[in-house]
Amino acid sequence: GEDVEQSLFLSVREGDSSxxxxxxxxxxxTYLYWYKQEPGAGLQLLTYIFSNMDMKQDQRLTVLLNxxxxxxxxxxxxxxxxxxxxxxxxxxxxxxxxxxxxxxGTRLTVIP
Amino acid sequence: AAGVIQSxxxxxKEKRETATxxxxxxxxxxxxxxxxxxxxxxxxxxxxxxxxxxxxxxxxPDRFSAQQFSDYHSELNMSSLELGDSALxxxxxxxxxxxxxxxxxxGTRLTVL
Numbered sequence: 001g002e003d004v005e006q007s008l009f010l011s012v013r014e015g016d017s018s019x020x021x022x023x024x025x026x027x028x029x030t031y032l033y034w035y036k037q038e039p040g041a042g043l044q045l046l047t048y049i050f051s052n053m054d055m056k057q058d059q060r061l062t063v064l065l066n067x068x069x070x071x072x073x074x075x076x077x078x079x080x081x082x083x084x085x086x087x088x089x090x091x092x093x094x095x096x097x098x099x100x101x102x103x104x105g106t107r108l109t110v111i112p
Numbered sequence: 113a114a115g116v117i118q119s120x121x122x123x124x125k126e127k128r129e130t131a132t133x134x135x136x137x138x139x140x141x142x143x144x145x146x147x148x149x150x151x152x153x154x155x156x157x158x159x160x161x162x163x164x165x166x167x168x169x170x171x172x173p174d175r176f177s178a179q180q181f182s183d184y185h186s187e188l189n190m191s192s193l194e195l196g197d198s199a200l201x202x203x204x205x206x207x208x209x210x211x212x213x214x215x216x217x218x219g220t221r222l223t224v225l
Binding site for chain 1: 204
């Protein structure tokens, strides 16, 4: 089945790096995504990685994928107060269905 | 660029009433997904449509139904509302052949009193 886990909270100081972790159980994941949700707002796709990749970098964002351990991480460099939000990882399986299975979400708080 | 449009943005209903949520996908997107996000929860997939046909079904209650119309917009119909249906309902869209990104709408916040 699909079981995507994240730690619930993370606090960092402005300017530091943030690392948000995600573990999943289904090895048939094809794409893995990171979404950002600000209070009362929708889901904004930040980045995604295909399951045959180990790393993807996009400006301040670095995604690392350890497929053996089924572990995904999102690193935000030089974290800003505007990065405070809930971050969801999500997976899309290889079953043919295109819907996403979301993790529990990590609330990132950036301390000025 | 055009985004996914959802209406209404906020809806307040009483128990046992019905509600209809609407989703207008990005132009040329033929696939629509519905997700439900309860308070403090992660989004849960409800149902999806591709080219006006139901393609996948998730944890959608029998009290809910949905369809996609010829112009690709979709409606989620919810009957016999319960307090537990209070949630943020997201619609997302993409092109059926796209394996990359689902574009999410801003959501409809449904409150059942």
